[in-house]
Amino acid sequence: MWDIIKLLLNTTVFAATLRMATPLMFTAIGGIYSERSGVVNIGLEGMMLIGAFAAVAVSYFTGSAWLGFLGAILAGALMGFIHGVASIKYRANQVVSGTAINIFAGGLTVYLQRLIFNMAGVSPAVPRINDVTIPLISKIPWIGPIIGKQNPLVYLALLTVVISHIVIFKTVWGLRLRSVGEHPRAADSVGINVYKTRYVAVTISGALAGAGGAYLSIAHLSRFVEGMTAGRGFIALAAVIFGKWNPLGALGASLFFGYADALQMRLQEIGIPTQLVQMLPYILTMIALAGFIGRAVAPKASGEPYVKEG
Amino acid sequence: MARKLSILVVVALVFGLLSGAAFAEQVRVGLVLSEGGLGDQSFNDAAFRGLLRAEQELGIYKSYVEPFDISEMEDHQRFFADAGMDLVIAIGFTHESAMYAVAEDYPDVRFAIVDTVVDMPNVASLVFEEHEGSFLVGVVAGLMTESDVVGFVGGMEVPLIRKFQVGFEEGVKYVNPNAQVLVGYVGDFNDPGRGKEMAISQSERGADIIYHAAGGTGLGVIEAASERGFYAIGVDSDQDHLAPGTVLTSMVKAVDLAVYEVIKSVVDGTYTAGVRSFGIADGGVGTSEFRFTKDVIPQSVLDAVADAKAKIIAGEIVVTDPTK
Numbered sequence: 001m002w003d004i005i006k007l008l009l010n011t012t013v014f015a016a017t018l019r020m021a022t023p024l025m026f027t028a029i030g031g032i033y034s035e036r037s038g039v040v041n042i043g044l045e046g047m048m049l050i051g052a053f054a055a056v057a058v059s060y061f062t063g064s065a066w067l068g069f070l071g072a073i074l075a076g077a078l079m080g081f082i083h084g085v086a087s088i089k090y091r092a093n094q095v096v097s098g099t100a101i102n103i104f105a106g107g108l109t110v111y112l113q114r115l116i117f118n119m120a121g122v123s124p125a126v127p128r129i130n131d132v133t134i135p136l137i138s139k140i141p142w143i144g145p146i147i148g149k150q151n152p153l154v155y156l157a158l159l160t161v162v163i164s165h166i167v168i169f170k171t172v173w174g175l176r177l178r179s180v181g182e183h184p185r186a187a188d189s190v191g192i193n194v195y196k197t198r199y200v201a202v203t204i205s206g207a208l209a210g211a212g213g214a215y216l217s218i219a220h221l222s223r224f225v226e227g228m229t230a231g232r233g234f235i236a237l238a239a240v241i242f243g244k245w246n247p248l249g250a251l252g253a254s255l256f257f258g259y260a261d262a263l264q265m266r267l268q269e270i271g272i273p274t275q276l277v278q279m280l281p282y283i284l285t286m287i288a289l290a291g292f293i294g295r296a297v298a299p300k301a302s303g304e305p306y307v308k309e310g
Numbered sequence: 311m312a313r314k315l316s317i318l319v320v321v322a323l324v325f326g327l328l329s330g331a332a333f334a335e336q337v338r339v340g341l342v343l344s345e346g347g348l349g350d351q352s353f354n355d356a357a358f359r360g361l362l363r364a365e366q367e368l369g370i371y372k373s374y375v376e377p378f379d380i381s382e383m384e385d386h387q388r389f390f391a392d393a394g395m396d397l398v399i400a401i402g403f404t405h406e407s408a409m410y411a412v413a414e415d416y417p418d419v420r421f422a423i424v425d426t427v428v429d430m431p432n433v434a435s436l437v438f439e440e441h442e443g444s445f446l447v448g449v450v451a452g453l454m455t456e457s458d459v460v461g462f463v464g465g466m467e468v469p470l471i472r473k474f475q476v477g478f479e480e481g482v483k484y485v486n487p488n489a490q491v492l493v494g495y496v497g498d499f500n501d502p503g504r505g506k507e508m509a510i511s512q513s514e515r516g517a518d519i520i521y522h523a524a525g526g527t528g529l530g531v532i533e534a535a536s537e538r539g540f541y542a543i544g545v546d547s548d549q550d551h552l553a554p555g556t557v558l559t560s561m562v563k564a565v566d567l568a569v570y571e572v573i574k575s576v577v578d579g580t581y582t583a584g585v586r587s588f589g590i591a592d593g594g595v596g597t598s599e600f601r602f603t604k605d606v607i608p609q610s611v612l613d614a615v616a617d618a619k620a621k622i623i624a625g626e627i628v629v630t631d632p633t634k
Binding site: 012016019020023114118119120121122125216220221222223225226227228230261262265266268269274275278 | 346347348349350351352354467492493494495497498500501502503504506507508510511512514515526529530533552553
């Protein structure tokens with residue numbers, strides 16, 4: 001028992017939590033922008049995967065991991081924009097469009113992997129974004145081992161959460177974004193360009209999902225592996241709902257998922273059956289969704305295409 | 311597109327084959343790869359090497375196809391069987407159910423399948439003694455560990471992967487009874503991120519050598535090893551080059567050998583259906599050649615590996631096969 005309590009509070013578990021939560025943070029924040037504007041983005045998984053691949057490809061050719069990161073953001077943004085065109089301009093069913101992006105991403109990355117690297121399954125190792133040590137913080141007991149030495153993208157993800165919270169809740173554009181997702185007709189009547197706002201939001205959404213994918217491929221690892229996002233886009237989507245469409249909430253949800261994941265690996269090692277332990281993150285999610293966080297209310301116009309009158 | 315191309319390639323090859331068959335009593339072999347395809351630096355590439363070797367050394371006529379996904383397996387097998395191939399080889403367990411159907415429809419065609427057992431009178435099932443090969447890398451790990459803690463990271467907890475785990479554990483304990491083997495399963499074969507975290511977690515508990523049997527997930531194990539400065543052990547193909555010096559050795563499955571041998575048996579007229587198991591004795595499983603770790607592995611360890619090998623062949627060591 002004492003072993004388990006020690007494990008629950010172990011600094012290495014918290015450090016692993018941050019590492020596992022980072023791709024979820026980026027992607028979940030992306031999901032929030034899109035959903036707040038009224039566009040459901042189930043294609044986050046595919047956008048992450050494209051981002052993960054683009055990061056490796058650009059890093060491979062330029063030798064710069066940071067350019068790779070930029071490439072991932074652009075590739076993700078492009079996918080977001082495509083989802084926007086389908087669901088805003090052509091008013092396609094947003095779930096179908098998002099699913100199409102997921103399937104497309106799976107095929108495209110496999111195809112390009114073979115075309116560019118002539119290798120199936122795995123890319124060669126490419127330059128990656130290395131971890132950094134923060135001079136003073138890393139010396140603080142308990143806190144230091146957790147946040148003192150992490151990947152720059154971990155800090156960037158945390159920064160993205162804070163900035164997004166300010167943008168969505170404290171700026172004029174944020175107010176417009178929310179109004180477009182709640183009541184597009186009313187927003188339109190006061191002169192807000194609904195289409196443009198939605199395009200921007202869904203493009204940002206793709207860009208952030210791309211960043212989440214890049215973390216996996218060129219920050220946490222240094223190569224692309226087919227299907228390496230392994231469902232994280234959907235977990236991020238759950239984090240959006242879990243976090244009540246609120247960046248700080250999504251941060252909490254991402255950390256929670258990351259913690260459950262980090263914990264399950266260590267619980268396995270002390271002899272608890274693996275199948276049971278691997279269910280842990282999902283069971284905790286269901287418990288949390290069922291009661292602990294209260295009712296999660298989606299933006300009212302989420303999922304509904306807007307048709308301008310006149 | 312890929313599918314159309316693959317059909318085109320097959321058609322072209324079959325035309326070539328029909329014209330070739332007219333003036334030679336060549337043995338004709340059709341190889342259906344797994345959906346991973348050529349370039350995987352593992353299974354498919356190894357199978358293809360076996361086919362090429364057979365072409366060069368035995369003068370067979372070869373034809374091959376790269377399926378795009380599992381739903382195509384039956385079409386491709388059927389196509390080769392229908393084209394009058396002497397032997398149709400399918401790579402990987404994803405061919406299993408299709409092969410039952412096709413082998414039944416073509417009782418006069420000889421088939422072979424790699425890595426799984428298809429119990430039909432005209433199918434040779436080519437499987438490997440992964441537990442024996444894992445025992446050998448376990449010997450390396452057991453002798454090389456300084457902390458007396460080593461780790462095993464599996465993809466999914468399925469019987470095949472258990473074979474790797476049990477063989478490894480027995481190998482470690484055989485040379486180092488005090489050593490502890492940490493065992494973790496990621497639950498996925500394509501999640502290198504979690505593979506890396508699992509390996510980090512084991513290294514934080516003291517493991518200084520970690521063996522993976524986890525496909526793409528295992529690449530995360532190798533990544534963690536090179537970042538944190540412990541050793542990894544690769545699997546299936548020679549993965550020593552993925553992180554030279556960090557990957558101590560790899561447990562290699564000689565798929566090329568299995569493919570070559572079954573073709574040779576058809577050429578020699580000694581082909582028989584049923585299970586053919588490739589183990590240590592025939593070079594079907596074993597360690598890599600320590601290309602990058604010759605300097606760190608002392609001769610005494612290599613001698614111990616050779617000794618264990620000899621004893622397994624002689625039957626003095628019996629490695630547990632958990633699937634039996």
